[in-house]
Amino acid sequence: MKHLLSSVARRMATSEALIRPITMAANLLMSSRGCLVTFHRGASSQAWEKLPNRDFYLDLDFLDQFLSYLTERGWDVVTMEEALHRSKLGKANDRFVNFSVDDCYRDTFEEVVPLFRRHNLPVTLFVTTGIPDRTLPLWAAGLEDTLLNNGRVILEDGAIDVPTTEAKQAAFHRISSSWDGPEAAARYAAFCKLNGIDIDAMHWKHAISWDMLEALRDDPLVEIGAHTVTHARISSLSPAGARAELQGSRDRLIERLGVAARHFAFPYGRSGDCGPRDFEIARDAGFASAATTRKGLVRNGQEAFSLPRNTINGAHRSLATMELHLTGVTGAAARMSGRV
Numbered sequence: 150m151k152h153l154l155s156s157v158a159r160r161m162a163t164s165e166a167l168i169r170p171i172t173m174a175a176n177l178l179m180s181s182r183g184c185l186v187t188f189h190r191g192a193s194s195q196a197w198e199k200l201p202n203r204d205f206y207l208d209l210d211f212l213d214q215f216l217s218y219l220t221e222r223g224w225d226v227v228t229m230e231e232a233l234h235r236s237k238l239g240k241a242n243d244r245f246v247n248f249s250v251d252d253c254y255r256d257t258f259e260e261v262v263p264l265f266r267r268h269n270l271p272v273t274l275f276v277t278t279g280i281p282d283r284t285l286p287l288w289a290a291g292l293e294d295t296l297l298n299n300g301r302v303i304l305e306d307g308a309i310d311v312p313t314t315e316a317k318q319a320a321f322h323r324i325s326s327s328w329d330g331p332e333a334a335a336r337y338a339a340f341c342k343l344n345g346i347d348i349d350a351m352h353w354k355h356a357i358s359w360d361m362l363e364a365l366r367d368d369p370l371v372e373i374g375a376h377t378v379t380h381a382r383i384s385s386l387s388p389a390g391a392r393a394e395l396q397g398s399r400d401r402l403i404e405r406l407g408v409a410a411r412h413f414a415f416p417y418g419r420s421g422d423c424g425p426r427d428f429e430i431a432r433d434a435g436f437a438s439a440a441t442t443r444k445g446l447v448r449n450g451q452e453a454f455s456l457p458r459n460t461i462n463g464a465h466r467s468l469a470t471m472e473l474h475l476t477g478v479t480g481a482a483a484r485m486s487g488r489v
């Protein structure tokens with residue numbers, strides 16, 4: 150009897166050892182899988198090539214291709230609301246993608262949303278309310294525009310020639326990193342004066358306006374979420390300061406658009422930029438979810454206030470790279486190397 154039992158136990162152990170990896174692989178293949186993707190600005194391939202800060206822009210011809218690719222391969226492109234709902238349901242074989250545009254510039258209205266509309270697919274906009282309110286200086290956009298459209302620009306310590314795309318790109322990175330920080334707005338204002346730039350006109354050349362947002366609000370394919378008032382790094386603020394950024398942007402969207410945003414995205418969004426305290430603040434502010442930019446996939450039972458999101462930018466121009474996001478490989482690689 151004893152011998153029989155142990156042989157049964159041995160057989161069971163053997164079959165379990167065989168089956169376990171198979172079940173694990175099947176779970177990976179069959180379980181519900183969601184990929185949240187975010188980017189900032191968009192430009193056509195032709196315009197993209199010449200942009201001094203082109204990594205900040207997604208090539209819209211590539212996005213066009215990628216949207217067709219997803220639809221052909223059975224991925225559903227959904228709103229954040231629907232993504233959350235599906236992550237709770239955890240239906241086998243469910244495959245969904247959400248696209249969100251952070252900050253919101255004029256090209257969100259003029260180019261990005263129209264592209265989603267042509268595909269009849271939804272898109273989420275995480276609005277930084279200081280942009281349409283004209284309280285957040287878009288200094289990087291203004292610097293980039295000036296370099297793009299002039300062969301020579303004047304800096305505080307003299308003029309520089311920027312005749313080629315390469316020279317414009319190098320100048321953008323050099324100047325923007327020297328301005329970055331609390332002095333950026335003042336440095337940019339001085340630069341505008343030296344170069345005869347109408348700072349107000351330059352703002353509206355790149356910003357989204359409340360009129361544009363009103364039109365987008367009425368589009369059934371557009372979901373509006375919040376992305377703070379001043380694009381602050383939330384983890385660096387006092388609890389009251391953090392609440393003012395989250396609650397303030399939510400209140401402003403209610404006031405200006407009549408939209409009680411249910412979803413929030415943290416600026417920058419890496420693990421050093423937002424943490425457990427901030428996830429709680431998002432919940433208290435009345436949001437139903439908050440997204441980070443930690444890479445990875447949304448799976449069944451995902452915690453809603455620290456959603457992983459994959460940033461795609463100018464360097465993302467191949468479907469193969471996108472497949473790495475869709476299968477969760479980039480998320481796993483980031484966790485292994487500690488780049489969260």
Ligand SMILES: [Zn+2]
Pocket residue numbers: 251252376380415416417
């Ligand atoms: Zn942002």
